[in-house]
Amino acid sequence: MENQRFEIDNHMDDHVDEQIQKCFDNQMPKSFFTFAGAGSGKTTSLIKALTFLERQFGSDLSANSKQIAVITYTNAACNEILRRMQHTSIFTVSTIHSFLWELIRNYQSDIKEWVRANIASEIAELDSKQSKGRIGTDAYRARATKILKNKERLANLERIKRLSYNPNGENLGSDSLNHNEVVKMGAEFITFKDTMQKILVSKYPILLIDESQDTKKELIDAMLTLYKNHKEDFVIGMFGDAMQKIYMDGKDNLAACIPADWEKPTKVMNHRSATRIVSLANAIRKEVDGQRQKARSDAEVGTVRLFIVSSPAVKATVEKKVAEIMAREASDDQWLIPEECKSLILEHHMAASRLGFEELYAPLNKVRMFDTSLRDGTLPELSFLSNIVLPLVNAHFNKRDFEVSRILRRFSPILDRKSFTSKKENQSELIQIAANAVDDLLSLWNENRVPSCLDVLDSIKTSGLFQLPKRTDDILANPDPGTLDEKVCALRAALAAPFTQLECYASYVSGNTQYATHQGVKGLEFPRVVVIMDDEASRGTWFSYEKLFGSRNKTETDLENERTGKDSSMARTTRLFYVACTRAQKSLGVIAYTNNKDAVKSTALANGWFQDDEIIMVD
Numbered sequence: 001m002e003n004q005r006f007e008i009d010n011h012m013d014d015h016v017d018e019q020i021q022k023c024f025d026n027q028m029p030k031s032f033f034t035f036a037g038a039g040s041g042k043t044t045s046l047i048k049a050l051t052f053l054e055r056q057f058g059s060d061l062s063a064n065s066k067q068i069a070v071i072t073y074t075n076a077a078c079n080e081i082l083r084r085m086q087h088t089s090i091f092t093v094s095t096i097h098s099f100l101w102e103l104i105r106n107y108q109s110d111i112k113e114w115v116r117a118n119i120a121s122e123i124a125e126l127d128s129k130q131s132k133g134r135i136g137t138d139a140y141r142a143r144a145t146k147i148l149k150n151k152e153r154l155a156n157l158e159r160i161k162r163l164s165y166n167p168n169g170e171n172l173g174s175d176s177l178n179h180n181e182v183v184k185m186g187a188e189f190i191t192f193k194d195t196m197q198k199i200l201v202s203k204y205p206i207l208l209i210d211e212s213q214d215t216k217k218e219l220i221d222a223m224l225t226l227y228k229n230h231k232e233d234f235v236i237g238m239f240g241d242a243m244q245k246i247y248m249d250g251k252d253n254l255a256a257c258i259p260a261d262w263e264k265p266t267k268v269m270n271h272r273s274a275t276r277i278v279s280l281a282n283a284i285r286k287e288v289d290g291q292r293q294k295a296r297s298d299a300e301v302g303t304v305r306l307f308i309v310s311s312p313a314v315k316a317t318v319e320k321k322v323a324e325i326m327a328r329e330a331s332d333d334q335w336l337i338p339e340e341c342k343s344l345i346l347e348h349h350m351a352a353s354r355l356g357f358e359e360l361y362a363p364l365n366k367v368r369m370f371d372t373s374l375r376d377g378t379l380p381e382l383s384f385l386s387n388i389v390l391p392l393v394n395a396h397f398n399k400r401d402f403e404v405s406r407i408l409r410r411f412s413p414i415l416d417r418k419s420f421t422s423k424k425e426n427q428s429e430l431i432q433i434a435a436n437a438v439d440d441l442l443s444l445w446n447e448n449r450v451p452s453c454l455d456v457l458d459s460i461k462t463s464g465l466f467q468l469p470k471r472t473d474d475i476l477a478n479p480d481p482g483t484l485d486e487k488v489c490a491l492r493a494a495l496a497a498p499f500t501q502l503e504c505y506a507s508y509v510s511g512n513t514q515y516a517t518h519q520g521v522k523g524l525e526f527p528r529v530v531v532i533m534d535d536e537a538s539r540g541t542w543f544s545y546e547k548l549f550g551s552r553n554k555t556e557t558d559l560e561n562e563r564t565g566k567d568s569s570m571a572r573t574t575r576l577f578y579v580a581c582t583r584a585q586k587s588l589g590v591i592a593y594t595n596n597k598d599a600v601k602s603t604a605l606a607n608g609w610f611q612d613d614e615i616i617m618v619d
């Protein structure tokens with residue numbers, strides 16, 4: 001085995017980059033589909049392709065006002081690509097939502113027409129269900145509310161001059177489109193409007209999609225239609241890995257839908273992980289598609305361990321013990337430093353309980369509308385506190401006066417440039433007003449008190465130190481709870497939490513703690529990884545590690561899905577497990593919280609995922 005490793009040619013996949021470069025040949029453009037396993041260098045190949053394109057065609061594209069579009073799954077991935085390409089202007093790097101919105105935003109009359117038809121069809125569908133529904137049930141009432149809201153929106157539509165959309169926000173206004181509408185509409189415009197196709201192809205003769213296994217199926221289908229109609233003057237390049245499909249809105253069996261005339265380069269190396277981690281990844285993948293990777297000849301052996309723990313254990317204590325054992329087993333003391341390890345949880349609330357921001361998180365986690373903004377930190381009330389107030393408070397307590405005045409100049413309406421320059425004679429007075437407002441705010445921390453987030457908002461409201469998010473008045477008011485809407489109620493309950501919890505939350509959403517979710521680390525890598533499998537603590541039904549590890553029976557639906565070849569919760573969990581484990585470079589600890597330790601152990605052994613001496617039973 002060791003000898004075989006040294007025979008591995010670490011450059012065996014280099015031809016893939018040349019194959020991709022040939023696809024961009026002006027005379028004979030070809031689209032391509034590069035699907036390969038974790039750590040095989042897909043993102044690296046994407047960056048190499050962009051570097052090549054810039055060198056080869058950069059000035060030509062700029063001279064003709066054309067660009068290369070790159071679509072990524074997250075804003076973080078966009079920023080990483082932009083950073084690596086040094087923000088070169090021949091590239092438009094965006095998420096699916098912003099890409100589509102940029103493409104269609106100026107076609108307002110088409111947008112309005114589409115929205116009108118879409119609402120009308122939703123109403124018709126709801127009406128039809130309502131006519132068959134049972135009066136008085138929750139579902140009946142919910143449908144009635146939806147019908148009413150849709151009718152109001154339809155009536156209001158005519159008065160709206162311009163429909164707006166923010167790909168990274170909540171889109172609350174009556175003139176706003178929601179995320180689903182933009183994807184559906186954008187994809188339909190590309191699919192059915194010749195002019196939209198021509199505009200897209202002429203602006204972006206090359207379009208590359210990263211993580212295409214999870215790219216919304218509507219967009220993939222639209223791109224395949226676009227390809228069919230414009231294959232002579234348009235190149236699509238898709239990068240991805242079917243084994244890493246972890247969201248339900250991606251296209252199933254994408255590989256089978258790729259036209260026969262595309263290039264399909266494949267890779268067999270794993271440049272990321274130690275050999276033992278690569279062999280675990282191969283074992284997890286074995287039953288799915290049998291694809292095997294090779295570790296680099298210079299890869300270290302690495303360490304994997306499975307810790308099986310009875311569910312009611314005190315988790316923080318268990319996880320500390322696991323880190324200590326990993327330090328010993330992997331001969332690596334860095335395991336003892338939490339910031340040097342990444343702990344992958346299943347849901348954000350598991351980070352909230354471990355990091356101590358549960359009171360802030362739990363009420364907001366119940367509101368579906370907050371799903372995205374709570375998780376990415378863009379919920380206006382929280383982002384206001386995290387991005388403006390927290391830095392101000394920290395700067396003050398760390399005696400960074402220059403930073404305090406920078407924040408005030410930038411964000412405080414008291415020192416707003418316009419009023420400041422127009423009232424020259426009052427400038428020192430304005431500075432004093434701002435300083436007093438800051439003092440009032442900071443006095444909340446006097447005598448080692450910890451204010452609640454509500455106290456902080458209240459002080460800012462009284463002093464006018466900063467402009468507050470729109471809902472603050474409602475949140476701070478004290479009306480009969482029955483009259484408040486669900487979102488305001490949840491915000492009120494959450495913001496009663498101590499401000500220290502906001503600090504922990506802010507640190508978590510900006511990626512500065514040891515915790516991240518299995519899904520959130522897609523595309524990333526870390527030297528030391530702990531994968532935490534804890535179905536009992538996770539509320540979703542989408543994944544089930546207990547079923548994957550044989551400690552819970554499959555349901556009738558699972559069995560039916562398996563029989564009919566449909567995606568099942570076992571299949572989804574296998575892919576999530578693969579994604580999580582393959583983030584590790586050097587060593588990997590997997591913790592299974594379970595009520596059936598023996599079943600977990602025998603499944604881990606029977607599947608060839610772990611050896612007996614790699615499994616540790618924790619009491």
Ligand SMILES: Nc1ncnc2c1ncn2[C@@H]1O[C@H](COP(=O)(O)OP(=O)(O)OP(=O)(O)O)[C@@H](O)[C@H]1O
Nearest residue numbers: 037038039040041042043044045271272522523524
């Ligand atoms: N040809 C190569 N030679 C050496 N190192 C490489 C090569 N290609 C990629 N790497 C390194 O391997 C690691 C994984 O690469 P990359 O993130 O591009 O893989 P990926 O296929 O996109 O992974 P994943 O699917 O897991 O997101 C990175 O650290 C990268 O720098």
